[in-house]
Amino acid sequence: MGAKTYSQEIExxxxxxxxxxxxCLDIHLLPKLMPETIKTIxxxxxxxxxxxxxxxxxxxEGIRFKYSKQRIDEVDVNNCxxxxxxxxxxVLDEGYEYIVVEFKIDTKGSGSVFKINTHFHPLPGSELHxxxxxVKMNRxxxxxxxxxxxxxxxxxxxxxx
Numbered sequence: 722m723g724a725k726t727y728s729q730e731i732e733x734x735x736x737x738x739x740x741x742x743x744x745c746l747d748i749h750l751l752p753k754l755m756p757e758t759i760k761t762i763x764x765x766x767x768x769x770x771x772x773x774x775x776x777x778x779x780x781x782e783g784i785r786f787k788y789s790k791q792r793i794d795e796v797d798v799n800n801c802x803x804x805x806x807x808x809x810x811x812v813l814d815e816g817y818e819y820i821v822v823e824f825k826i827d828t829k830g831s832g833s834v835f836k837i838n839t840h841f842h843p844l845p846g847s848e849l850h851x852x853x854x855x856v857k858m859n860r861x862x863x864x865x866x867x868x869x870x871x872x873x874x875x876x877x878x879x880x881x882x
Contacts, residue, residue, distance in 0.1 A: 727860060729837045731867050735874045737826040737833035741801035742881040743870050745824060746770060754869050757781055770796050775808075786811040794821070801826040801833075816847040837863045 733740060743750055746769050752759045760779045767774025774793040780786050789811030795804040807813060807820040821840040826833050874880055 724840050724842045726838060726840045728839075729860065729863055731835045731837075731864055732829060732832065733835060733867065733871050734832040735871050736831065737801050737828045739874055739881040740833050740835065740867075740870065741798070741803075741824075741826045743874060744826075744867070745796065745801075745803040746798070747881070748776070750870070750873070751866065754873055755866065758784060765790070767793070769793070770798070772796060778811075780811075786814070789813070816844050818842045818844050835863075835867055839863075 748762050748769055752761055758781055760781045762776055762778050765775045765777055769776075772793055772795055775790060776793070777788055777790050779788045787810065789807050790809040791805045792808050793803070793805050795802070797803075803824045805822055807817075807822070812820065819842050821842070823836075823838040823840075825836040825838075827836065
């Protein structure tokens with residue numbers, strides 16, 4: 722079975738540039754805003770703006786995965802685009818070879834629209850179930866993270882301005 726792609730679009734009243742900086746460039750904000758989910762994020766190689774960089778996300782107690790490692794494949798600050806691949810840990814332990822996530826944040830009026838394309842690549846011989854736990858969790862995590870960051874940015878208008 723080949724890769725399966727899922728797409729989501731979520732509108733936000735926050736400007737695209739601010740949202741991109743908070744979600745893709747200064748990812749260290751996430752453990753502060755979501756301590757019940759993300760314990761720490763550390764860069765093992767490079768930084769948030771360099772293709773080839775590798776970061777490890779360590780999840781909080783009670784989360785079903787201990788950690789995941791992601792490689793940053795592409796970052797285009799001018800177009801608010803980021804592409805990353807989960808290469809170790811996390812959901813890969815459940816039958817996936819790797820997972821590619823593309824984030825694109827476009828301007829819409831004074832706000833933005835957040836586009837997420839997730840490409841699941843199962844291990845050879847594995848099957849991807851449309852409503853499996855991993856797919857469902859992934860579909861819920863993106864919007865939850867976006868709304869959490871959005872609330873922070875709306876409450877702190879100078880942050881990432």
